[in-house]
Amino acid sequence: MDFTDKLTTIKNDLYAKKPSRINHIEGVAECALELKRRHFPEIPDFKILQAAYMHDFTKEYDIQAHIEILNKYNMPLDGYEEITPKLLHSKSAYAIAAYEYKLDEDVCLAVLYHTTGRENMTPLEKIIYLADYIEKNRTYVTCTDVRDTYELLVEKQHKKPMEEAILYSLDLTIGELIEKKLIIHKDTIQARNYLIKEGI
Ligand code: DGI
Ligand code: FE
Ligand code: FE
Secondary structure, eight states: OOHHHHHHHHHHHHHHTOOTTHHHHHHHHHHHHHHHHHHOTTSOHHHHHHHHHHTTTTTTOOHHHHHHHHHHTTOOOOSSGGGOGGGHHHHHHHHIIIIISOOOHHHHHHHHTTTTOOTTOOHHHHHHHHHHHHOTTOOSHHHHHHHHHHHHHHHTTOSOHHHHHHHHHHHHHHHHHHHTTOOOOHHHHHHHHHHHHTTO
């Protein structure tokens, strides 16, 4: 199966599940393509679209369904993920992308790290992470705040508007997690530390 067939299959399978957040997924695809054109035009469109359509593929599954997928593909949990349901959907979506659709590893990793980010993210990972946060259907105040910040940085011709916006989004996410007394995953912390260490 070539990459266009794979994208068609993914979309068909996704629409068949009638996910409630289809507008969000389409918003991520559109925003990610825009970020790619502006900042990383060398990345093929199909990688962006495959990652965008896969990223929340398992979002509506319950904890047991995530665990079953991860067990099936021998993907270990780290002791924190199992008690943090929001961290499970990116991992189970990775498993399906890698082992069922057999997508390229760089695409699968963009799915895996779309919620937390990680140290030294690839351009594709940054695009999916940021598009997930700022796509046009997001109305939550932290999302609109990061979107406005990103757009302002682009307008001002900042050298690294995506990285600066990602750092800001990590700050806001970490702040909320602390406020709610929730677990901060090490990848979330390391994503932020790395951007600061590298001077963005
Ligand atoms: O699936 P989406 O809603 O489109 O977006 P997402 O996959 O980025 O998930 C966002 C949620 O994930 C948001 O409620 C914050 C949460 N999150 C991100 N990093 C961490 C986290 N939750 C915990 N507990 N720990 C993290 O490090
Ligand atoms: Fe998600
Ligand atoms: Fe999402």
